[in-house]
Amino acid sequence: MSLKNLESYKGHIHEYGFSVINRVFSEEEVEKILNVLNSIDTSRENFRKSEDLFAIRQFLKEIPEIKNLVFNENIKKIIKEIFGEHYFVVKSIYFDKPETSNWYVAYHQDLTISVDKKLEMSGFGPWTTKQNQFAVQPPLNVLENIYTIRIHLDDTDGNNGALKVIPKSHAKGIYRPETIDWNIETEKICDVEKGGIMLMKPLTLHGSNRTTNGKKRRVIHIEFSDMELPEALQWSERMN
Structure with missing residues (x-):
């Protein structure tokens, strides 16, 4: 598809903390x-396998041949014009x-990088280390960026674990889930078609329900920033 006008999606993610754009990838892609x-x-160290979830961390580094397929013209345009x-x-x-x-x-x-x-x-912590991978909660301005x-990669709705979000929660700093005031907050379930994408700010409160319709949900999750980290600290998966 040709993504002509991205302004409305850009406005939506800035105001609400998320946006859904369908038909970013063709069926063939x-x-x-x-x-x-x-x-x-699937036996490699960065792959996590259980009955309920299969996950690959450092995905683009582990599967480099997928990079050209993921960064099609539409995705490049979205990164440039919205981010x-x-x-x-x-x-x-x-x-x-x-x-x-x-x-x-x-x-x-999502509070760690x-x-x-x-x-x-100063401003960085707490830290966690898993399999020699370091994660830390950075200052708020890094997360906001x-x-x-x-x-x-599948049609996703509330029955197979589509994300549910609390609109506008990304603008409230660190927001502890146990303090959510359901008198003022509303929940939105983000249905996404196969080949579509969901854009999100990491500070947007989000979660997902169990699968009830017997359908798979496969998702590639990629985070982007344009900030350099202070001193000698580097993003571990930095990729232009």
Whole structure:
């Protein structure tokens, strides 16, 4: 499809913290991505496998041959026109929520970034380390600057774990889920068609329900920033 006018999507993500754009990938482009995913050796260290979830961390580094398929002309245009001229990849994950999955995710914000090392720095913390990968909660302005693209490889709705979000929660700083006031907040379920994307700010409160319709939900999650980190700290998955 030709994405002519992206201004309305840009306005929506700025105001509400998320936006859905369908038909970003053609049927054929989605099939090519799935062919690569179906042919990979899933026993590697950065792959997490359980009955409820299969995930690949550092996805674009682990599966470099997928990069050209993911960054089609539409995605490049969206990054440039909605995010900004100088945005680059800082994190990527692939999620496969199987048909029988009982996996559900409680409301949360995405509060950590992936970095190359652990440094004691003012404003950065707490830290976590998993398999030699370092994650840290950075200062608020770093989180506010990030955009996330979630590429949907299956039709997704409330019955197979589409994200539910609280509109405008991205503008409220660190928002603890246990303090959500349901008298003033509303929940929105973000249906996305196969080949569509969801754009999100990481501070938008989001979660997802268990799968009830026996359908898969496969999503490529990529985060972008245009900020350099202070001192000697680097984004661990930085990719232009």
